[in-house]
Amino acid sequence: MxxxxxxxxxxxxxxxxxxxxxxxxxxxxxxxxxxxxxxxxxxxxxxxxxxxxxxxxxxxxxxxxxxxxxxxxxxxxxxxxxxxxxxxxxxxxxxxxxxxxxxxxxxxxxxxxxxxxxxHNRRWDTDFVTLQSVLTSGELGTPARATFILDQDEPGSLEPGVGDGLLRDLGAHVVDQAIQALGPVARVDAHLDWVDADHARVDVGFALGLHHVSGAYSSVSSSKLGYRAERGMIVYGSRGSYASRMRDVQADDALAGLRPVTVRAAGDTWGAEDPDRWGVLSTADGERVIPAIPGDHTEFYRRLHRALAEDGPLPVRLDEALHTVAVLDAARRSDAERRSVEVGVR
Missing domain, CATH: 3.40.50.720 (NAD(P)-binding Rossmann-like Domain)
Incomplete structure (x- = not known):
């Protein structure tokens, strides 16, 4: 096509x-x-x-x-x-x-x-693909609580326009990940960090408390002005916990000049994380390192083609995208009004 x-x-x-x-x-x-x-x-x-x-x-x-x-x-x-x-x-x-x-x-x-x-290509990030495999395995039991951290040391990449800011940018990604992991969100508690930039007030960091319809709770945060680059995912379930601190593998490699086509042509794996950064599953049986599953954002375009050419499912359904926007709206309102805000559930 x-x-x-x-x-x-x-x-x-x-x-x-x-x-x-x-x-x-x-x-x-x-x-x-x-x-x-x-x-x-x-x-x-x-x-x-x-x-x-x-x-x-x-x-x-x-x-x-x-x-x-x-x-x-x-x-x-x-x-x-x-x-x-x-x-x-x-x-x-x-x-x-x-x-x-x-x-x-x-x-x-x-x-x-x-x-x-x-x-919403970060559904195919290496750390998130690996987390989803742990959740699917059932070894964590029923998810109860999760923490998602996505900090970037990139102050120059902030969008300063009215209605832009970090919540609409990285927030759209990390909120989508939380929803994919724990389901739709019913209520939001939010704090946004604000600065004045280019004659506009712009949010440069956020901490969100997401109360999911399932009863689970997730804490989602990000900053571009903390002068630190940090990624973290921790999920607590009825049978244990899983924690990872992987790199932003695909973004790091792409910005360094690597490309999926040439990496694969050389016989290497795109999206592979170093073993010393693999996540750890902790249960009654002890701790176990979980090998990272290589992520690949190409999957978005493969699935899009299958959806259009073969009537398969879309990589990101529009109702899912609308729900993410509704959560971001609720977060803005929660910060402005300093209270919890309900989200319309899809």
Whole structure:
């Protein structure tokens, strides 16, 4: 199937293009970028793939699906235009600034009879794939409580615009992970860290308490201004606990210049974590190191193709993405009003 990539900033270059290239089911017909520097980067990363100057141009070139990875403030308009042109859409996260806008986009997709999905690619992070395998095994018993930490030492990558901030950025990922692990969220307690940047008030860190419909509770936190890079996942269940502190393996490797296609061509495994960072399962039988399962964000694009070509399940259902946005809305409101806020359950 034919696909167009709209936007070639760090997201397009490091977190979309390498995985599109690694999925042979897709033919990339063009990338929308006007920057001479980014056009040069595209020529190096994807020789022969043309740079184009508009969404319409890439659709006119035959794209059946477009991936929107432009800055958040431009995304909604482009999603609506793509649906109007009759193509399927992958929207980067956050795919909308609030639930009302997200529902507007969902309604537009329904009216157009086209697929709209959201790039929650961190479902295929190495540490999260491994955690899911532990949960599926049943060795933890019934999950009761979890902690998810995603700190990045990247102050320069914060989006300072109104309605942007870290909660809408990394928060969309880590909240989606918590929901995938423990189920839908019923109620939120939130604290956000705020600073003034570029004449706007922007959140640069958050700590969320998520009360899940299942009765489980998760603590979700992130910061980009703490001058530390830390990832942690701890889950407590009725039979024990599991804890991991793996790296952001795929992002680290992509930013270092590695790509899934070339790594595999060399006979190595993409997304593999060093054994000294593998997680530990603790039960009545003692502690056991759990070998990490290599993650691969290419799986998003493989599943998307199966969904469109073979009527398989989408990699990220739209109702799941809407629920994540609803949780983020509740977190904003909880912080502003200094109280717990109920979330509409899907």
């Amino acid at each position: 034919r696909l167009g990539l709209v936007g070639f900033g760090s997201g397009g270059q490091f977190f979309h293009l390498p995985y599109i290239q690694a999925a042979p089911e897709w033919k990339l017909v063009g990338v929308v970028t006007r920057s001479p520097e980014r056009c040069s980067s595209l020529a190096g990363e994807a020789p022969g793939v043309p740079a184009m100057d508009s969404l319409d141009a890439v659709i006119d070139a035959g794209a059946e699906v477009v991936v929107i990875t432009t800055p958040p403030s431009t995304r909604c308009e482009l999603v609506l235009r793509a649906l109007e042109r009759g193509v399927h859409v992958v929207a980067d996260k956050p795919f909308a600034p609030d639930l009302e806008t997200a529902q507007e986009l969902a309604d537009a997709a329904d009216a157009a009879g086209k697929v709209l999905t959201v790039f």
